[in-house]
Amino acid sequence: MKVLTVNFLTCAVKTCKTSPEAFPLHFRDAELAQQDLEFNPEFIKNMLLRLDWNAFRVTTSELGFSTIPAEKPEGDALNDETLLRDLHKVLLETQVMEGKLVCGHCAHEYAIKEGIANFLLPNHLV
Amino acid sequence: MSRPEDSLPPDLFYNDLESRKYTTSSRIRNIQASMTNRALELLDLKHPSFILDVGCGSGLSGEILSGVPPEEGGPHEWVGMDISASMLDVALQRDVEGDLFLADIGQGVPFRPGSFDAAISISAIQWLCNAESSDVSPEGRLTRFFGGLYASLRRGGRAVCQFYPKNDAQRMMISAAAVRAGFGAGILEDDPGTKSAKLYLVLTVGGGELESQGGDITGVVKGLNGVDIVDARRKAENARRKEERKGSKAWIMKKKDQLEKKGKIVKPSSKYTGRRRGPKF
Numbered sequence: 408m409k410v411l412t413v414n415f416l417t418c419a420v421k422t423c424k425t426s427p428e429a430f431p432l433h434f435r436d437a438e439l440a441q442q443d444l445e446f447n448p449e450f451i452k453n454m455l456l457r458l459d460w461n462a463f464r465v466t467t468s469e470l471g472f473s474t475i476p477a478e479k480p481e482g483d484a485l486n487d488e489t490l491l492r493d494l495h496k497v498l499l500e501t502q503v504m505e506g507k508l509v510c511g512h513c514a515h516e517y518a519i520k521e522g523i524a525n526f527l528l529p530n531h532l533v
Numbered sequence: 534m535s536r537p538e539d540s541l542p543p544d545l546f547y548n549d550l551e552s553r554k555y556t557t558s559s560r561i562r563n564i565q566a567s568m569t570n571r572a573l574e575l576l577d578l579k580h581p582s583f584i585l586d587v588g589c590g591s592g593l594s595g596e597i598l599s600g601v602p603p604e605e606g607g608p609h610e611w612v613g614m615d616i617s618a619s620m621l622d623v624a625l626q627r628d629v630e631g632d633l634f635l636a637d638i639g640q641g642v643p644f645r646p647g648s649f650d651a652a653i654s655i656s657a658i659q660w661l662c663n664a665e666s667s668d669v670s671p672e673g674r675l676t677r678f679f680g681g682l683y684a685s686l687r688r689g690g691r692a693v694c695q696f697y698p699k700n701d702a703q704r705m706m707i708s709a710a711a712v713r714a715g716f717g718a719g720i721l722e723d724d725p726g727t728k729s730a731k732l733y734l735v736l737t738v739g740g741g742e743l744e745s746q747g748g749d750i751t752g753v754v755k756g757l758n759g760v761d762i763v764d765a766r767r768k769a770e771n772a773r774r775k776e777e778r779k780g781s782k783a784w785i786m787k788k789k790d791q792l793e794k795k796g797k798i799v800k801p802s803s804k805y806t807g808r809r810r811g812p813k814f
Contacts (some may be wrong), residue, residue: 412612413630416687419636419643430645444630450581450610457583457647457687499610523621525638526614526643530668533640533677 408522410470411498413452414463416524418510420532428511431462434469435516437506444499448491451498455485472497536699542665547590547617555562556623557593565655568731569594571723572653572693575735579606582650585685587638588657589613590620590627598653599630612649614638639674643679652692658734659696660702674706678713683738687800692716693737704732711736721760782807 416432423429460479467475475497480490507522508517515532518525537546547555557559572594578584586595592613601607611631612724615621621633636643639661657761661669661678680691704720711718723731742780776783793799 408632411610415644415648417643417645419641445608447581450583453580453650454583459645475718495666521625523625523633526634526640527616528637530640530642530666 408502408503408524409499410463410466410503410521411458412485413466413503413508414458416508418512418515419460419526419528420510420515423510423512423515425461426512430463430514431459432508433463434466434503435507435509437470437503437519439470440502440504440522442500442502444494444495446495448488448495452485452496453489454498455480455494467497469501470501536697538659538699541732542663543660543772544616544618547620549619549622552617552619552623555620556627557594562593563787566597567592568695569597569653570657571731572655572695572733573597573601573732575693575721576651576653576691578609578651580650581607582609583648584609584611585642585644585649585652585682586611586613586631587642587652587654587682588632588660589615589624589631590617590625590657592627592631592633593653594653595624595629596627610646614642623643639669639677641677642685644681644685646684647687649690650687651690652682652686652694652736654692654694654696656695656697658694658707659698659703662699662706671706672710675796676713679711679716682736683714683716686738688738690738694734694736696732696734698732708734715739 413431413434416430417423418432420429458479464475464477465505474493480487502522503519504522506519507523508519509515510517515528540546544814558594570761583596584597584598586592589595589611595611595613598607598609600612601609612634613624613629613631614634614636615624616637618635623632623634638657658678661674664671686692696707698707706718708718711734711778716738719735721733721735723733789799789802789806
């Protein structure tokens with residue numbers, strides 16, 4: 408699972424829908440893998456507008472990346488290719504293969520196996 | 534022809550054998566590819582976008598999304614949801630580019646508001662019309678799905694869902710649930726009346742560039758060739774307007790006409806017929 412996707416993922420449990428702690432989900436025991444993907448600056452720029460930077464910093468610090476700037480790049484900084492390449496590397500090429508995603512509100516654990524997260528819930532939770 | 538929807542729930546029907554058969558059959562692959570291309574045409578994406586693939590299966594449609602050439606606005610990134618573990622296993626073996634989730638779309642779409650530029654669904658949402666246990670209902674599952682989908686799309690986003698309804702009741706149930714969730718909904722039917730008829734539910738979220746073209750499917754299909762627009766909605770509205778209000782001049786004239794035809798004595802009509810009397814002192 409890509410780091411980009413986690414930035415949009417919330418807890419699927421009904422009672423967590425209104426809770427601010429349900430986002431972002433936190434990684435536990437994450438095993439990372441690197442996959443080479445084609446660099447697409449247009450897409451990164453498009454996604455940066457929608458990216459929740461605080462949540463992104465939380466996720467990356469949990470995964471052990473420390474070089475993320477404190478402020479979201481805006482304006483001219485978006486044309487800096489090295490920055491976009493760095494973001495591409497973290498957002499798209501870094502994949503979480505094994506581990507768990509934990510909700511900060513209800514502490515539900517979503518297992519990740521072979522890069523696929525299991526979001527199936529028992530019916531009474533949705 | 535038998536419908537797989539009638540035999541088993543999707544997570545059991547698409548077992549290892551069925552999933553492999555589905556993915557390797559060249560006939561199914563061709564149909565899926567043509568439907569995905571049609572859906573992409575309806576989505577009309579101009580930039581590399583973030584797309585949700587609902588019921589992605591083994592990634593047959595996702596492959597096409599990743600393979601859109603840059604001059605046509607691609608390549609797109611996609612996230613796929615499917616309930617069948619075997620299908621996702623086949624997707625893993627085929628090394629698709631999108632992110633995969635094992636999730637039941639009838640339980641909602643677990644993404645924060647405004648996540649996706651577009652959503653695509655090929656031959657999946659008719660499964661929502663079946664409830665496998667007594668504590669869920671098809672209506673509830675449809676409501677949760679469309680509610681979640683509506684929230685997770687950005688303003689001005691679009692979703693195209695190709696589906697195979699069993700009958701008209703299912704077709705109505707699905708489109709009504711989409712409208713209730715807040716979508717501007719319309720159904721595009723390819724090759725109507727033939728055996729290979731394909732239904733596309735085109736959903737639009739308000740706001741954005743579509744607003745100037747009516748904000749619904751009529752704006753989406755404007756540029757396409759050979760599409761006849763049948764707008765049942767506007768016809769119903771007009772019919773309601775034409776019906777005379779009780780007590781209006783048109784209503785009085787109609788009643789007088791009816792009575793005259795019955796042979797009753799009717800006062801002659803003049804320019805004063807049906808007018809209000811002046812205010813009383």
